[in-house]
Amino acid sequence: MSNAIEIEGLVKTFGGLRAVADVDLRVPQGSIYGLLGPNGAGKTTVLNMISGFLTPDQGVIRVHGKETHGLPPHRIAREGVSRTYQNIRLFPGMTVLETVATGAYQRRRSSILGAVLLSRAERRERAEVTAKARALMEQVGITAPPGALAETLSYGDQRRVEIARALAAEPRVLLLDEPTAGMNDAESHQVGELLLTLRGQGLTLVLIEHNMRLVEEFCDQVTVMNSGAVLAVGTLAACLEQPDVREAYFGKRSDARRIETLRRARRG
Amino acid sequence: MTLVIQQLVNGLALGAVYALFGVGFALILTKMGILNVAHGTFATWGALVAYFAVADVGLPFPLALVVGVVAAGVIGVLTDLVAFEPLRRRNAGLFAPIIASIGMWILLLTVAQAVFGATATSFPDHAVPSGPIKFAGLVILPAQLLNIAAALLVAFGLHLALTRTRFGAAVRAISADPRSATIVGVNAARTLRLVAFTAAAIAGLAGVLAGLSSNNVSFDLGEALLLKGFAAVVVGGYGDIRGAALAGFMIGILEVVSAQYISSGFRDAITFGVLLVILVLRPQGMFGERKLARA
Amino acid sequence: MNLAAWNTTLQFAGVSAIFALSIYASLWTGVLSLAPVFFGAVSAFTFGWVTLTVGLPPVAGLVLAAAGGGLLGVLTAFLVLRLESHYLAMATIALVLIGRVLVLNMEDFTGGVAGTLAPGDLGTWLWCLGCLGLAAYVLARLRGSRFGLAASAVREDPAVAQSLGINPRSVQLVGFVLSGVFGGMAGVLQASFLQFIGPDTFYTHLGFTTLAAVVLGGAFHWLGPIIGAVVFTALPELLRGPLGEFDSIVTGLLLVVIIIYLPRGLVDLRRLRLLRGRGKTAVSE
Numbered sequence: 001m002s003n004a005i006e007i008e009g010l011v012k013t014f015g016g017l018r019a020v021a022d023v024d025l026r027v028p029q030g031s032i033y034g035l036l037g038p039n040g041a042g043k044t045t046v047l048n049m050i051s052g053f054l055t056p057d058q059g060v061i062r063v064h065g066k067e068t069h070g071l072p073p074h075r076i077a078r079e080g081v082s083r084t085y086q087n088i089r090l091f092p093g094m095t096v097l098e099t100v101a102t103g104a105y106q107r108r109r110s111s112i113l114g115a116v117l118l119s120r121a122e123r124r125e126r127a128e129v130t131a132k133a134r135a136l137m138e139q140v141g142i143t144a145p146p147g148a149l150a151e152t153l154s155y156g157d158q159r160r161v162e163i164a165r166a167l168a169a170e171p172r173v174l175l176l177d178e179p180t181a182g183m184n185d186a187e188s189h190q191v192g193e194l195l196l197t198l199r200g201q202g203l204t205l206v207l208i209e210h211n212m213r214l215v216e217e218f219c220d221q222v223t224v225m226n227s228g229a230v231l232a233v234g235t236l237a238a239c240l241e242q243p244d245v246r247e248a249y250f251g252k253r254s255d256a257r258r259i260e261t262l263r264r265a266r267r268g
Numbered sequence: 269m270t271l272v273i274q275q276l277v278n279g280l281a282l283g284a285v286y287a288l289f290g291v292g293f294a295l296i297l298t299k300m301g302i303l304n305v306a307h308g309t310f311a312t313w314g315a316l317v318a319y320f321a322v323a324d325v326g327l328p329f330p331l332a333l334v335v336g337v338v339a340a341g342v343i344g345v346l347t348d349l350v351a352f353e354p355l356r357r358r359n360a361g362l363f364a365p366i367i368a369s370i371g372m373w374i375l376l377l378t379v380a381q382a383v384f385g386a387t388a389t390s391f392p393d394h395a396v397p398s399g400p401i402k403f404a405g406l407v408i409l410p411a412q413l414l415n416i417a418a419a420l421l422v423a424f425g426l427h428l429a430l431t432r433t434r435f436g437a438a439v440r441a442i443s444a445d446p447r448s449a450t451i452v453g454v455n456a457a458r459t460l461r462l463v464a465f466t467a468a469a470i471a472g473l474a475g476v477l478a479g480l481s482s483n484n485v486s487f488d489l490g491e492a493l494l495l496k497g498f499a500a501v502v503v504g505g506y507g508d509i510r511g512a513a514l515a516g517f518m519i520g521i522l523e524v525v526s527a528q529y530i531s532s533g534f535r536d537a538i539t540f541g542v543l544l545v546i547l548v549l550r551p552q553g554m555f556g557e558r559k560l561a562r563a
Numbered sequence: 564m565n566l567a568a569w570n571t572t573l574q575f576a577g578v579s580a581i582f583a584l585s586i587y588a589s590l591w592t593g594v595l596s597l598a599p600v601f602f603g604a605v606s607a608f609t610f611g612w613v614t615l616t617v618g619l620p621p622v623a624g625l626v627l628a629a630a631g632g633g634l635l636g637v638l639t640a641f642l643v644l645r646l647e648s649h650y651l652a653m654a655t656i657a658l659v660l661i662g663r664v665l666v667l668n669m670e671d672f673t674g675g676v677a678g679t680l681a682p683g684d685l686g687t688w689l690w691c692l693g694c695l696g697l698a699a700y701v702l703a704r705l706r707g708s709r710f711g712l713a714a715s716a717v718r719e720d721p722a723v724a725q726s727l728g729i730n731p732r733s734v735q736l737v738g739f740v741l742s743g744v745f746g747g748m749a750g751v752l753q754a755s756f757l758q759f760i761g762p763d764t765f766y767t768h769l770g771f772t773t774l775a776a777v778v779l780g781g782a783f784h785w786l787g788p789i790i791g792a793v794v795f796t797a798l799p800e801l802l803r804g805p806l807g808e809f810d811s812i813v814t815g816l817l818l819v820v821i822i823i824y825l826p827r828g829l830v831d832l833r834r835l836r837l838l839r840g841r842g843k844t845a846v847s848e
Contacts, residue, residue: 051726077728091719093783093833102712106728112737115708116701126707149836169727303649305771354823362648363595364822367778370771371818378811491767495660502653537664540657547654548642 002065004029004173004204005050010059012045019045021228023059027173032195032205034215034222034236038248041225043208044086047175050206051083052076063173078106082171084162086178086208090150096161097146100133103168136164139197141190155182163194174198176207180214192218212236224248270405275524281412283520284419285478289493290500290512291423292470297501298509299430299443299463302365306347306372307471308494313376314340314472315479315489316384322395329395337472344468345461347372353460381487390483411481418477422470423513430509439463499543568800576796577691578752582773583780583788584698585745590782592738593718593731595648596655597770598639601662602632602746604765607754608666608673611681621684625694625751632747633740640739644732659770666762678761685755694748695789701741702785710737775818781828790829 007025011018020042027033035043048054050061052073061069068076082103091099108129114122134146140160144153150161159179166174180188192214195205209215215222216236224232224239226248232239239245289311296304318336321327327335351368396414400407430436438459471493478493479485496519497512504515519539527535585599606628613619613627643654666673673679705711716724717731724731754760772795780791795814802810827833 053722053726072730073722073725074728074730077726081726083726085723089720089723091716091723093719093836094715095836098707098712098715102716102724103727105709105713105716108709110709112705112708112710115710116704118704122708125709147836148840149833152837152840165727297649301649303652351819351823358826360822360826363652364826366595366652367774367822368819370775371815371822373771373815374775374811374818375815378809378815382809382812498653498656502650502657534664534668537661537668540661540664543657544654544661547646547650547657 002029003027003062004031004064005206006060006062006065007046007050008060010046010049010061011057012042012049012054013057018228020049020056023225023228023230025223025230027204027206028221029064029204030199030202031220032199032207032218034219035206035208035225036210036215036222036236036239037225037231040227042228043225044177045228046225047083047177047206047208050076051081051175077169077171080170080172081175082166082169082173083175084159084166084177084179086181088155088158088162090158090161092151094150095147096137096142096144096150096153097130097133099150099161100136100164100168101129103165104129104132104170106169133164133168136167137161140164140167140194156184156187159183159191163191167198171203173204173206176205176209178208178210180209180211185213188214274406275528276521277406277408277412279521279524280517281409281415281481281520282524283517284415285474285481285493285516286496286500286519287419287513287516288415288422288477289471289474289497290504290516291419291426291509292467292474293494293497294501294504294509294512295426295463295467295470299439300352300460301362301443302352302369304347305366305369305494306351306376307369307467307497308490308492309373309376309380310340310344310347310468310471310490311475311478311493312380312487312490313343313475314469315475315485316380317472318476319389319391319479319485320384322391323389329391332395333473333476336476337469340472340475341465341469343376344464344471347376347468348460348464352464356460377487377490389485391480391485396480409481411477415477415481418473419513419516422473423510426466426470427508427510435459435462496539499539502543503546572797572800573793574686574688574691574756576793577688577695578749578756579773579776579796580789580792581695581698581745581749581752582769583776583792584695584702584785585742585749586773586777587782587785587788588702588741588745589735589738590777591718592714592735593648593721594644594735594738595652596643596739596742597652597659597767597774598636598643598655598739599742599746599749599773600765600767600770601639601655601658602635602743603750603753603769604659604662604666605635606632606747606750607681607760607765608679610751610754611679611760612672614682615680621682621755624682625685625690625748628747628751629744630747632743632745632750634743635747636739636741636743637736639743640736644735644739656767656770659765659767663762663766666765674761676762678759678764681754681758681760683755683758685752686758690755691752694752698745698748699785699789706785710734714738772814775814777828779817779821779828781830783827784830784832787828787830794829 003026005025005027007023010020010023012020023046035046037043045054049056052071056069059069060067063079063081066079068079108125110122110125137146140163142157142160142164144157150158153161163179180191188211195218198205219236221234222236222239223230224245231248232242232245293307296302296307314336317339318332321332321335322329351372352365355364355368397410400409430439438454441454442456442459474493475489478489500516500519501512504511523535523539526538582599582603585602586596589596609631610624610628614621614624643651646654667675713724713729713734716729717734721731750765757764776791776795777788779794780789781787799810799814802813
């Protein structure tokens with residue numbers, strides 16, 4: 001099986017601090033891949049480098065065999081990489097439907113002139129995009145009406161809108177940064193089921209996730225990071241055999257849990 | 269040769285006013301992240317208040333100058349409180365403060381016209397000694413010396429204050445992040461007011477000196493200074509106020525020299541042409557760092 | 564104010580509205596640009612020159628100015644779009660400053676300090692509303708289009724937009740072209756209404772009041788700038804009675820108050836949607 005993402009010797013330094021130090025990563029095509037580790041381990045930094053928000057200081061990133069490090073984010077997106085965000089980033093003022101339709105940008109072909117003259121192609125495309133956006137909303141399980149302001153939705157629904165927006169681009173690789181943060185167990189499980197469906201459609205999924213049960217149930221393989229370096233690679237169970245993983249990860253898990261409880265309490 | 273040196277001196281004296289204004293403008297822009305278009309009206313107010321202190325109240329010029337400078341500083345603080353503080357609290361981004369400052373510009377200028385009456389005038393002759401100083405074939409006016417001395421003093425003083433004092437450390441902390449600055453024990457409110465006062469007071473000083481050396485105190489005074497001060501900041505760079513000062517002097521020399529050797533009509537064309545070229549080719553300015561502080 | 568005066572004021576409001584849409588076209592893509600004033604200046608003086616010196620009919624002058632404005636938009640975009648937002652705004656202000664210097668110094672073409680005449684043929688309601696209608700129609704059609712959604716996305720969060728495959732630079736380039744065409748049309752109409760244009764006709768004052776109109780009306784929907792421009796042109800006329808020549812005090816005050824208390828302007832679709840959303844939940848509960 002070939003790899004969707006291959007990373008070799010990735011390094012990123014912020015003001016003398018090595019956030020990511022010599023990381024290798026191989027994500028097999030069509031898998032659900034977990035990126036684990038305590039807060040500050042460098043997981044999001046790796047994700048940001050894959051999607052092009054950050055340029056690596058050193059190292060190689062290949063997406064489906066093509067080198068993407070150094071490309072601007074929109075070029076990487078055109079290679080079939082989509083993503084969601086740890087701190088939800090929706091467009092203020094946009095409805096759910098508009099937000100998801102925005103994600104379809106790369107899949108649309110209509111021109112400025114066609115839009116102004118409202119050509120037949122433009123009308124057909126708009127109808128298609130609307131239908132597709134509605135279908136995606138249903139697939140990810142958004143219950144709010146399409147005309148609602150995305151930013152007013154419940155926390156879980158906002159995360160789902162982000163997923164739908166990313167999917168509208170028809171990616172081959174989907175990067176999810178804590179997709180279940182702030183969700184209850186039932187909602188998290190729904191997201192897990194969605195991941196399975198997407199994998200079934202041929203997508204490769206990389207997720208940063210703190211919910212161990214979810215990782216255990218849905219991830220095919222994981223990489224555990226700590227302090228910017230890779231601690232372990234393999235199945236979750238195999239990784240947890242390693243004492244340094246248990247020390248690094250479970251030592252901090254109580255922290256992660258406490259933070260999560262705090263977050264929920266504040267929101268509620 | 270004497271002519272060239274004379275031109276340089278004239279250019280330095282003209283550029284000193286730009287440098288002075290540019291330093292205050294740069295202080296707000298780089299440390300507070302606000303492109304304050306109303307900054308020119310602070311200069312107008314400084315010049316007008318000083319003029320009326322001399323002409324109507326009969327204060328001696330040095331005292332009137334202080335009154336004008338303080339008045340400008342107070343208006344700067346009021347502007348900050350009324351227009352910028354609410355936006356800062358809301359974390360309103362980059363555009364909102366520019367628009368608020370346009371509003372303050374219109375407001376302050378119209379109020380000035382209502383208060384002072386819309387006539388151009390000049391400081392009385394006896395305000396400063398007007399007899400030229402002759403030195404090695406050069407003719408230097410006392411006002412010119414005053415300009416240069418004031419610009420150098422303010423630029424170096426402010427640079428020292430920003431780099432060597434607790435005030436400077438507080439300003440840096442706030443410019444990095446206003447909220448966390450408060451956490452580490454910086455009195456954010458007081459520092460912000462002080463910065464607003466300092467920048468506006470410097471504009472006021474530039475206004476008084478501009479009015480003095482051009483023999484013209486009018487409502488357009490601030491706008492002309494704003495454009496040149498703006499050019500000085502862009503050319504000099506945003507990271508360091510010394511850049512703005514140096515660029516101000518350079519623009520003054522450039523203007524005097526191009527008026528002498530090319531055409532006085534193209535004086536502004538050259539200044540603004542340099543401005544655009546620098547913006548496009550080297551947006552961080554000739555001496556500047558790359559990043560701007562966020563509002 | 565008598566009827567004739569109102570007639571004139573409202574026609575100017577129409578031209579201001581086209582200028583406001585020109586600023587809006589860039590703002591939509593997240594670019595604060597005063598370049599429309601420069602576009603207006605170039606097109607107005609070109610219009611004066613091609614009609615009076617070269618002898619083209621005024622309508623040809625308008626078409627030429629609109630096309631030239633679009634081209635100028637492309638050139639400006641290439642010049643300034645590499646800059647970050649603050650620098651970009653400054654560069655467009657610099658362009659306005661340079662525009663005045665050019666007008667002053669290209670005397671054969673612009674009349675220099677004295678200014679120049681322009682034919683008044685296009686200074687009618689028909690042309691004013693025609694051009695305004697055209698600009699508004701184009702913007703309204705683009706709103707829900709591929710470009711429209713991308714423009715709003717780039718404005719609200721350029722990084723996220725990029726991760727969806729949107730290149731902010733190319734979206735902003737389109738914004739500049741639209742801005743150039745609208746600015747070109749507005750410049751010609753302004754010249755035709757005034758029948759005289761000088762170095763101060765298209766300067767910072769026009770830029771800042773137009774920007775103020777956009778902010779007042781709302782920069783998040785094409786209707787906002789139009790309403791803002793009408794209010795901003797009519798209000799000083801209404802205030803001239805009670806306040807005399809100091810009517811701009813209200814303009815300035817209004818600008819500060821609006822940006823602080825109504826930052827998204829009078830026409831705010833988001834607020835409408837919020838209200839509507841609340842209404843719905845109220846019903847369903």
